[in-house]
Amino acid sequence: MKAPLTEREQERLDVLRDYRILDTPPEQAFDDLTALAAYVCDVPIALVSLVDTDRQWFKSKFGLEATETSRDVSFCAHAILQDDILVVQDTHLDPRFAANPLVTSEPNIRFYAGVPLLSPEALPLGTLCVIDHEPRELNAAQIRALEGIARQVVTQLELRLVSARLAQALEKINLIEELIPICSYCKAIRNDAGYWSSVEAFIKQHADVAFTHGVCESCIEKHFPEVAEAMRQEDAYSP
Known part of the structure; x- marks a missing residue:
């Protein structure tokens, strides 16, 4: 049966x-x-x-x-x-x-x-x-x-x-300890096969992580000065 x-x-x-x-x-x-x-x-x-x-x-x-x-x-x-x-x-x-x-x-x-x-x-x-x-x-x-x-x-x-799982973690640590070729301008990373990819793509390939994107305070000041000024004024009026 x-x-x-x-x-x-x-x-x-x-x-x-x-x-x-x-x-x-x-x-x-x-x-x-x-x-x-x-x-x-x-x-x-x-x-x-x-x-x-x-x-x-x-x-x-x-x-x-x-x-x-x-x-x-x-x-x-x-x-x-x-x-x-x-x-x-x-x-x-x-x-x-x-x-x-x-x-x-x-x-x-x-x-x-x-x-x-x-x-x-x-x-x-x-x-x-x-x-x-x-x-x-x-x-x-x-x-x-x-x-x-x-x-x-x-x-x-x-x-x-x-x-x-420990062996996989050690592989990731060894990878981090090595010198990683990174573009001085766009910050792309070159893999072992000689291909360039974004930092996000490289890290996702070697670690189980996902990304969200935002803008730090320094970049807001540099690229969006009007937004930075509005944020300062909002902070000034906040109780």
């Missing part, structure tokens, strides 16, 4: 893409967490699964060769619809999954437990899930441990995001 979309689906996908983690190479920090989840729950398979538009992609996988599957057959697409852990003790007895190709053929999922990976905005990005080829249960201690490991997965996602 195909899972419905989440209530905040587009917002969820936007946040997932902001992490810039889809289709990135394996990382030890995530692989350590899936190995720990498999050990704690005593199962052969554990995954960090991120639910994309039409697929679930595995950032980390323990005991499985596949790197992704269709979202249509994804167990995790069901798990992200709820706030807490989804446990399927026996897929053969659950009408949502009994005819699922992942159950009736490789990897022959018989047991599944998935904890949603919730962003700081409480949006589910995917799951930390564990899988077995036999029906089973998790005890309370295993569930608590799995939930704790899932929180650590989100922490790693946040660390990657912060590191990327």
